[in-house]
Amino acid sequence: xxxxxxxxxxxxxxxxxxxxxxxxxxxxxxxxxxxxxxxxxxxxxxxxxxxxxxxxxxxxxxxxxxxxxxxxxxxxxxxxxxxxxxxxxxxxxxxxxxxxxxxxxxxxxxxxxxxxxxxxxxxxxxxxxxxxxxxxxxxxxxxxxxxxxxxxxxxxxxxxxxxxxxxxxxxxxxxxxxxxxxxxxxxxxxxxxxxxxxxxxxxxxxxxxxxxxxxxxxxxxxxxxxxxxxxxxxxxxxxxxxxxxxxxxxxxxxxxxxxxxxxxxxxxxxxxxxxxxxxxxxxxxxxxxxxxxxxxxxxxxxxxxxxxxxxxxxxxxxxxxxxxxxxxxxxxxxxxxxxxxxxxxxxxxxxxxxxxxxxxxxxxxxxxxxxxxxxxxxxxxxxxxxxxxxxxxxxxxxxxxxxxxxxxxxxxxxxxxxxxxxxxxxxxx
Numbered sequence: 001x002x003x004x005x006x007x008x009x010x011x012x013x014x015x016x017x018x019x020x021x022x023x024x025x026x027x028x029x030x031x032x033x034x035x036x037x038x039x040x041x042x043x044x045x046x047x048x049x050x051x052x053x054x055x056x057x058x059x060x061x062x063x064x065x066x067x068x069x070x071x072x073x074x075x076x077x078x079x080x081x082x083x084x085x086x087x088x089x090x091x092x093x094x095x096x097x098x099x100x101x102x103x104x105x106x107x108x109x110x111x112x113x114x115x116x117x118x119x120x121x122x123x124x125x126x127x128x129x130x131x132x133x134x135x136x137x138x139x140x141x142x143x144x145x146x147x148x149x150x151x152x153x154x155x156x157x158x159x160x161x162x163x164x165x166x167x168x169x170x171x172x173x174x175x176x177x178x179x180x181x182x183x184x185x186x187x188x189x190x191x192x193x194x195x196x197x198x199x200x201x202x203x204x205x206x207x208x209x210x211x212x213x214x215x216x217x218x219x220x221x222x223x224x225x226x227x228x229x230x231x232x233x234x235x236x237x238x239x240x241x242x243x244x245x246x247x248x249x250x251x252x253x254x255x256x257x258x259x260x261x262x263x264x265x266x267x268x269x270x271x272x273x274x275x276x277x278x279x280x281x282x283x284x285x286x287x288x289x290x291x292x293x294x295x296x297x298x299x300x301x302x303x304x305x306x307x308x309x310x311x312x313x314x315x316x317x318x319x320x321x322x323x324x325x326x327x328x329x330x331x332x333x334x335x336x337x338x339x340x341x342x343x344x345x346x347x348x349x350x351x352x353x354x355x356x357x358x359x360x361x362x363x364x365x366x367x368x369x370x371x372x373x374x375x376x377x378x379x380x381x382x383x384x385x386x387x388x389x390x391x392x393x394x395x396x397x398x399x400x401x402x403x404x405x406x407x408x409x410x411x412x413x414x415x416x417x418x419x420x421x422x423x424x425x426x427x428x429x
Contacts, residue, residue, distance in 0.1 A: 008037025
């Protein structure tokens with residue numbers, strides 16, 4: 001039995017990890033699991049903001065797949081096309097431009113979504129390199145503001161704009177704001193009130209992947225901390241020093257951070273692999289799935305994660321929001337159901353109510369929603385950290401992260417750049 005998992009993100013990695021554990025159990029059928037991924041590691045993106053702020057070591061954000069997955073065979077490359085009739089995927093590897101055929105008996109599609117490119121000169125937060133570059137850039141702006149006498153340059157240097165009000169944008173703003181405010185002790189000429197933090201969301205509310213009340217609470221918490229919330233705002237033009245929004249308003253800023261929500265924008269193209277003609281897609285470009293994670297009308301094909309439109313039983317006609325919590329839960333159910341079909345056993349539906357939503361709103365403030373209950377403030381922040389610890393693979397990694405969090409509470413990290421910042425985002429140094 002050959003099981004091919006395409007995509008090494010949260011859904012793909014945890015599907016392969018769950019399959020390994022089930023296959024080692026007594027009575028499980030023999031199978032070979034292959035994972036197609038462009039990188040030999042998983043980027044645990046919910047902790048990217050913490051790495052950018054320096055509250056967590058960057059190495060803890062990357063999970064080496066060869067260490068975590070003991071029996072799964074990694075195929076480093078990119079799946080470029082599928083032949084569902086012959087059950088063959090074509091994978092392009094670093095060895096050459098030609099795509100090699102990879103046969104399979106069961107296919108798991110977890111390619112995720114293709115991130116929208118950031119505006120020219122804007123910073124992104126999609127990888128660890130992005131996180132380190134963002135950290136260096138913010139600290140460089142504090143250096144610039146403290147060393148100039150030009151009020152216009154100082155104003156632009158101390159204005160930080162984050163585009164995208166999803167979980168990633170909220171996490172990034174609160175983490176970088178806390179880092180910058182800690183750093184102000186080293187800048188006698190700068191004060192907390194000099195900093196300006198703006199969160200611009202093109203949609204109608206924050207946290208579009210969460211219930212409306214969660215977005216409302218996040219807005220209030222950010223405003224209490226001094227942040228400005230701009231809803232229905234998208235950039236028209238941006239160059240370092242000036243951002244013009246589509247409503248005609250302009251902001252003097254040298255920092256624009258692109259953190260789009262995982263919710264697909266209307267008209268955005270689907271992942272290229274999903275354009276295979278036989279695959280059923282929803283209007284927003286995701287795979288149409290049944291509640292047990294099988295791709296509708298496509299035998300031997302399963303899907304999970306951001307690219308899967310899984311029905312939400314709590315809201316008729318709606319699908320599960322694309323975030324890491326659902327990706328992890330769907331991966332477990334998918335692996336269970338895949339092997340259940342091989343044994344001729346019934347499958348079980350994915351229960352979206354078991355997966356929560358976790359958003360950091362400050363060093364001691366968080367929003368945690370689990371089993372219909374919402375915790376905020378310090379209890380929410382503690383539950384958020386407990387959630388991340390439970391999701392990180394291997395006991396060794398959990399112990400390292402927990403120890404680092406404990407030491408950071410006693411001895412805060414120094415706000416030092418971990419790289420060489422460029423002159424301007426998107427321009428050569």
